[in-house]
Amino acid sequence: MNDVITPKDTKSVERTVQWAIAEGKTLELVGAGSRRTVGRPTQTDLTLDLHALAGVTLYEPDELVLSARAGTPLAEIEALLAEKAQQLAFEPMDCGSILGGMAGGGTIGGTLAASFSGPRRLKAGAARDHLLGFHAVSGRGEVFKSGGRVVKNVTGYDLSKLMAGSWGTLAVLTDVTLKTLPRPETEETVLLRGLDPAKAVAAMAAAMASPDDVSGAAHLPAQVAALMPGAEIAGAGAAVTALRLEGFAASLPHRKSMLQARLRSFAAASAVGPAASRRLWQAVRDVTPFAATGNEVERPLWRISTAPSCGARLAESMANEADADMIFDWAGGLVWLRLEPSADAGAALVRRLLAPLGGHATLVRAPASVRAAVDVFPPQDAALLALTKRVKESFDPKGVLNPGRMWAGV
């Protein structure tokens, strides 16, 4: 185990990074450690534990803005927002289920560093769209900031976008400012049963192309639906396609009947009310059918983003080649793919089948030995990899922060 440094303020983070540069040491950045096993296994000299850098520093509900230290538990922020009937609209995923950690364990810094957004991403945007500004310590050991606390801001480069999804390889986030939004008054979910992935994706496309304002569109094949919470889904004995409507109680019944009528040609539609709908979408968000219980942790899990129509095509080609289970979120554009254990976790197969379709695949769960042997993050062509390396060097020239976590040599 590494020695652990637990700074309580930005100054200590700055000095730690400066020390690491001077001594030629490397640092692993950890918040709550809830996504620690994502990425290539790295050998660092020390662990920089940021959980003590915690606390909400500003929350102005009328201004739709919240600032917090990066180590603040996500659960604390979500509870605070809920008191004012607000939320983080990108529906941050809780990785506890798929990685075998505790539920509700992540920090806000880790949430942004990973940038795994939930079902509402297709309507409300991703984590990157809700990070308004931040303070950080670069891999050069320098404190810097970018953005601000207002939504409309084009002053300088939008470094918030770059920080989101950079997995701590560019800078140590110390403070973040987020856009908050009203929590919908209520929600319901329209369900279609018995569709194959191709028909389901077509139904979801029709729903997304309607003016009914759908805020979640997922398809659960029969064997996956059986593992979902709630009798309406698990007891269906068939594939379930789910379409979420959120908003004001005054207009929801109208929107629901419009959507059901629109989808009649695909399958008879039923619906579930707010409580069952919430359970369903939390399970989709956290991918609970592929939870890491027992031996499941050995089964590789892929997170694939592609054009929605390609989700179904990927399912067809995959069915001919492997024993695979899939969940389709984002109207078909986000595919969670679980395979049987193998030496490369199916990396060659997944990337071969995805190449003609476009998009990218990340190996979110696999044994460390496998993650050390294959590309966990999407491999990049030569020009893009060269640019990626130059970007990394512009923030972290000595490779101090999470070196090699995303790609070897970055």
Added chain:
Amino acid sequence: MSLKLPTDESTLARRDEIVAMLRSIVPGEGVIATEAEMRPYECDGLTAYRQLPMVVVLPDTTEQVSRVLSLCHREGIKVVPRGAGTSLSGGALPLADGVLLGMAKFNRIREIDFANRVAVVEPGVTNLAVTQAVEHAGFYYAPDPSSQIACTIGGNLAENAGGVHCLKYGTTTNNVLGCELVLIDGEVVRLGGKHLDAGGYDLLGIVTGSEGLLGVVTEITVRILQRAECARAVLVGFPSSESAGECVSRIISAGIIPAGMEMMDRPAIHAVEEFVHAGYPLDAEALLIVEADGPEAEVDYLVGRIESIAMSCGAGTCRISRSEQERLLFWAGRKAAFPAVGRISPDYYCMDGTIPRARLPQVLARMREMSEQHGLAVANVFHAGDGNLHPLILYDANKPGELEKAETFGAEILKLCVDVGGVLTGEHGVGVEKRDLMPTMFSEADLAQQQRLKCAFDSKGLLNPGKVFPTLHRCAELGRLHVHAGQVPFPHLERF
């Protein structure tokens, strides 16, 4: 402008040779080298600054763009990319010793993919043309800057353009999925695609809004949305900007995110009403237009809520649009605000700061004081929902010293925006206009880190130099690492 880039005389001396090399890449009328023909390119929407470029080149394939940039990189020639030239911050202001790279010929819509709700377009396609290409199927492209009839998607991406509906639907960065980007050395990279989110670093996210300093975009994939079933607008007059501001806050507290929420102050209301006759209340100190969109049942419910909130905030007048025609009339005034002010003043200078909404009354009061001090009138239009303020400073360029006075006043307004927790620019960009104000918002370390990122894309600093950053440093100097040796932090740090 305090930073005037030294003109590279050795480049200028080679002008004929450079023109000939460009002609070998882009044949015929694609290279413009006579003064008369280059004149239309001497400025953009910020007309106070003018400069003829060394030469204009108008490529029409990615390969030509790549070869032009590669040539400029090899020869050390500066490049200023340009879309439609509607920038209000001088983002496309040419350089005397630089190539002006016009992207107007990239004007084709390459693909419309309704199943995936995306359009793949070339950067020279106008913002409005994207919507026009998809509206037969009920779709539209959401960002709607006021210049949408003329401005192009490439420029929108470079500036991260917004519009009146971005409160609910986001700005350009929230509505682009991918692009083809040519780097200064001629290398072509593809970022994103028809899928959501980046697989690696979100480079599309930083190229968006980078003001032409990182690369030249030759293809863009944008999201298209289904148009809402209906939309209605509420027009409210208030006796004070405080009560209007209170109304904005209470609408948001009620959990309502309107499709648009616009405010105007008394001088703007009067200028607009005389011009457009939209029926705006002339006795109001502040006017609010709040639009709700969505299914009809929802819109009926929302406009009712908005009306009752407005009345409880002391509204003097409150009208709900009864027809599409009336809704458009409510908006016609707001959309004509700039030309309306143009009618009552020989010239006006449009500012673009963003502030936390609650600070509006304080900022407007301070602006009135400044207006008296400078002896220049100011009219305000304001994207109230997202805090983006557009003060229009009225001046007469023919009176000696008035432009400078207007610029000083404008700079004071932007510093005020930063002082109350806001930013220098909400949607118009930094360009040359606000470049020298960057240190009011950013420390030296903040700006140095941004410039290091620039170096990762353009190590010779050839793409649009003189924009955004107040001082130019060489990349080697920026990259130097000052090692703080010998300082072991452990004794001071908590460990376990």
